[in-house]
Amino acid sequence: MEKSDADAPRTAASVPVVVRDQRVAGLPATAGIDPANFQESGVLLTMSAPRVRISDIARHDGQTVSIAGWLYNIRRSGKICFPLLRDGSGIIQCVAVKANLPEELFEALKDLTQESSLIVTGKVRAEARAQGGFELDVESAEIIQRVSEADPYPITPKDHGIDFLMDHRHLWLRSKRQAAILRIRHEVIKSIRDYFDNQGFTLVDTPIFTPAACEGTTTLFEVNYFDEEKLYLTQSGQLYNEANAMALGKVYCFGPTFRAEKSKTRRHLTEFWMVEPEMAYADLEDVKALAEGLVVYCVGRVLENRKAELEVLERDVKKLESVKAPFPRMSYDDAVKVLQGKGSEITWGGDFGNTDETLLTQDSDRPILVDRYPSEIKAFYFQPDAENDKLALGVDVIAPEGYGEIIGGGQRIHDPELLLRRLKEHDLPPEAFNWYMDLRKYGTVPHGGFGMGVERFVAWMCGTEHIRECIAYPRMLYRTRP
């Protein structure tokens, strides 16, 4: 039903403003205006206080400041109301007392709807009763847009189902939990980059359009490349990484990868982000050490810099604090024996299922490294074990708490004849790999690397049930929108 509300938005161009300038309403202007504070928004605002972010609020105790944000929720009690203001960096409870404010302003605030955009100016006050320890005593406010009650913000503070939330993913990101996950994802990505950058790796990004299967078996998304040919979305940058490692020694690529697997589980996305380092003059042990170091470093950074977010997520940080080197190591052979001892039906030569991975790590407080898998279940490029050529020098890092394989990698074949033989055994057309063979022709060296799935790692850090929450806009078997 339409409401005859003069303040309701009519067009996108005419932003309704209930209270634009409190000086009109007779409030005293506060000194200390710094134009630098207003450049961020690109809008000249007639504010009388420096603009701050909620994450910085502790440094402004006792000062009058402005916070630009959105109404997260509001609690009213007659002549006093408590708007919760969200600004992307945190949430702060504001206090608006009717007796201290112009009537027009108090009424506008009291009746404000969820997710309305507004800029609040007031005095920061330490307050034990408030979450976060600080409150803002409202002095003035500018309402940028009042959300219409005829079409209210759909995500209310109560429970919602996953289907509804995923349909509103673009709005769901505004909630506390989702914002915390995205900040932890950011921390993980930054720490991954710092880890490699600090050790002399060079970021060299690999193409997303690729001409053929890198690994043969895995399903690829096909793309029409003009009318010329079919290309595929990359499922790994590894083959290109090997070329880059021969050029720069130590490299990594970091970007989205695509797998057209019809997997419908809590650990699968069709589009996910992967970091893949590759090192020249490296063997399996070097790869294992690099992987272990990466995991320890990133977990440490999350613990150090994202305490507040882990708390929002109610993550048991003790489980993360125990992630220290060295990680337990075992061979595939031993892992199969351990699993059989625990009642798994796995036989030698089979790959681990998710239940196997969970069983394997259930007694460990940190990830475990499993190496030397049967060559038959691994890709064509794995270097065979010198002591048993039926085994591939591959390694997987399996995270605890049921998060499964987060890293997979190993040492690559450097011998040209062996590589050619493996291509044929895997029914791959050697002519498509001419450039890859060149790497074995011109100064071949032992080398290796791995890939780490970012969303799986973030899911583990956050303790989320499903990895779909660990990327802003997940792409899954039956979900491609928004």
Add this chain to the structure above:
RNA sequence: UCCUCGGUAGCUCAACGGUAGAGCAUUCGGCUGUUAACCGAAGGGUUGUAGGUUCGAAUCCUACCCGGGGAGCCA
């Protein structure tokens, strides 16, 4: 692709063969310290779609559509 569970108000759910209800959200009223605030009232429904069984279907049956969980495969 297979197995399994589900689709009822904007949202979360109840009713399980006999008059479709509750909480939240929205609207109106009350409340100066609330913490997913609370109290009172109002509006809000072609029960996923199409057939079928029945005196009578949200409820039972069939097909389809949409989604959740899992398997295989993988990071």
